[in-house]
Amino acid sequence: MQGWSRAIPGRATVRWTTGLRCDRDGVLSAAGRADAAVLGRLLQNAYFARPPPKSLDRLDFARGLAESGFYALTVADGAATLVAFIAGAVAAAPLPAPPRRWLVSGGGRRNPSIMAALRGALKAPVEAVEAVGWDGDALEAQCFGFLAARVAAGLPLSFPETTGVPHPMQGGSIAR
Secondary structure, eight states: OOBOOSSOOHHHHHHHHHSOSSOGGGHHHHHSOOOHHHHHHHHTOGGGGSOSSOOOOTTTTHHHHHHHTGGGSBHHHHHHHHHHHHHHHHHHOOOSSOOSOEEEOSGGGGOHHHHHHHHHHOSSOEEEGGGGTOOTTTHHHHHHHHHHHHHHTTOOSBOHHHHOOSSOBOOOOOOO
16 A cells, blocks of 8 residues: 655545545554554644643644654554544543543544544543434534524624633624
């Protein structure tokens, strides 16, 4: 198998190197082995030491991937390493109290490798959001609809306890 692209992290790299849309059913990650040295370097990213509240952009780890040796891995080992990174990052998240249950949304909930890694790394049950009757394919769109309704009503979107802003703040604008 080819190696990874140095310019494109994660799912986009799977598409670029294999032509596959994603690691469907965890086939790539199941065929590989997580590289412990690369994983250790990824989990040492300064982001993890910062106190909450904090947030990420999808490209925030691009430089760390390049510096970790990730791009020298095969696609299968890279996919397995990313799965281990996801589980390790979630398990290391500072939370005010231990969760009694983890609900997973997004495409990763359909990846058996990701779900197995999360179940192995977390101390509470891990399930897809469908377990509580939510539509995991619509959740993000529903969230943006909710945020849009708050913008239309002039209500705040961001609060000191969730994002660290100095006071509740409105966001977005309506373009007519």
